[in-house]
Amino acid sequence: MKSLYAIASLFAGPGIGTTAYRAAAGLWRAGLLDRLVALGHRPTEVAEEQIVDVRFPPRGALRFLSDKPFYWLKNRRFDQVCRRAAAGDFAVVHLWNSQATGTARLAKGRGQRLAIDRASxxxxxxTDLLVAAYERFGIRYAPTYRETIARCVEEYALADVILTPSPRSYRSFLEQGVAEEKLVRCPFGADLERFTPRDRPPEKFRALFVGQLGVRKGIVTLLEAWDRAATGGELWLVGGKEEAIHRRLDPWRDRPDIRWLGFRSDVPELLRQASVFVFPSIEEGSALVTYEAMACGLPLIVTPESGAVARDGREAIEIKPHEVDALAAALAKLAADPALVEQLGRAARRRVEQFPWSAYGDRVALVHRLLADGRTGAEIRQALATGWPQIE
Known part of the structure; x- marks a missing residue:
């Protein structure tokens, strides 16, 4: 039994590249990975001879293109190479959504089992959530290309299974009419050795946000809530500012209680200097940074849309998107109760220890084994629900 795994990103790079590496590592450990197709790769345990690198100019070389045409061209090129790579004798072909529709068609035409990964x-x-979110600020959002939406939907129809990382993501497919027979929930993981708890809590209450400072991540909601909470502490913001909303952040610049830290490579250390992690996102699949914050022993203030494995009242305080007052109340509550911060933080570390990256890779390997054996999505979902911790 052979599997092909493809990702149109830097394999073992940041973000989705890390997720892809952990999945492929699980397949490699299980002896299932025969071919890896990626947009460049960093050295890992996967043998070099098994890797097909797709060459495409880096984002900086095509600055004259906006994001959507750049990614459209990148995926088109990736699909061309992936189609050739997938022409072998593979039992399972595993693709990320919208990146290789032609390859998905080829796989189904050859009778191969098809797994589609959707991280959102x-x-x-x-698209609907983001259009509505930008409209709240009077910003005209350029929605996803119709062709890209059509390709995504076609891949859902072709797939034998669709991997989703969280209950919210899973539910969105049901709401859009996708048969539950196809859906498999497969939460991500954390690097429990790199992200470790602090030795002692900070002397001053400190809330930390890591992500793009933009509409999708709820940054304006966070800033407005910070003002209302009046914790007397500090708010640290890590990440780049979204151009569309850049000027709306002006009222909070040059504030002694708010630190704009930009992009950072020392996120684990910053997490260990915080009291609480705040992530009022509007749309995610299952944000990796929430796993990382929990691994550092931080309680979370998050929306259900963040896809965190933390549970309301046990490791986190959950709020709805855009709810400034609820977020302010959560910040004020934790700022006033250091014992609760420590209680939720210890529970967060215990909870995320059930989701190491090795478990994610093992889940993906099990999906491939069962697909190759001809099992249905329902049978695979049942197998993953037995003996594995779940996101509630």
Whole structure:
């Protein structure tokens, strides 16, 4: 039994590249990975001879293109190479959504089992949520290309299974009419050795946000809530500012209680200097940074849309998107109760220890084994629900 795994990103790079590496590592450990196709790769345990690198100019070389045409061209080139690579005798072909539709068609035409990975909500749900979110600020959002939406939906129809990382993502597919027979929930993981708890809590209450400082991540909601909470502490913001909303952040610049830290490579250390992690996102699949914050022993203030494995009242305080007052109340509550911060933080570390990256790779390997054996999505979902911790 052979599997092909493809990702149109830097394999073992940041973000989705890390997720892809952990999945492929699980397949490699299980002896299932025969071919890896990626947009460049960093050295890992996967043998070099098994890797097909797709060459495409880096983002900086094509600055004259906006994001959507750049990614459209990148995926088109990736699909061309991936189609050739997938022409072998593979039992399972595993693709990330929208990156290689031609390869998906080829796989189904050859009778191969097809797994589609979707790290966010259903493409139509995602588009609707983001259009509505930008409209709240009077910003005209350029939605996903119709062709890209059509390709995503076609891949959902072709797939034998669709891997979703969280209950919200899973539910979005049901709401869009995708048969539950296809859906498999497969939460991500954390590097429990790199992200470790602090020795002692900070002397001053400190809330930390890591992500793009933009509409999708709820940054304006966070800043407005910070003002209302009046904790007397500090708010640290890590990440780049979204151009569309850049000027709306002006009222909070040059504030002694708010630190704009930009992009940082020392995120584990910053997490260990915080009291609480705040992530009021509007749309995600299952944000990796929430796993990382929990691994550092931080309680979370998050939306259900963040896809965190933390549970309301046990490791986190959950709020709805855009709810400034609820977020302010959560910040004020934790700032006033250091014992609760420590209680939730210890529970967060215990909880995320059930989701090491090795478990994610093992889940993906099990999906491939069962697909190759001809099992249905329902049978695979049942197998993953037995003996594995779940996101509630």
């Amino acid at each position: 909500t259903h493409i139509r749900t995602q």
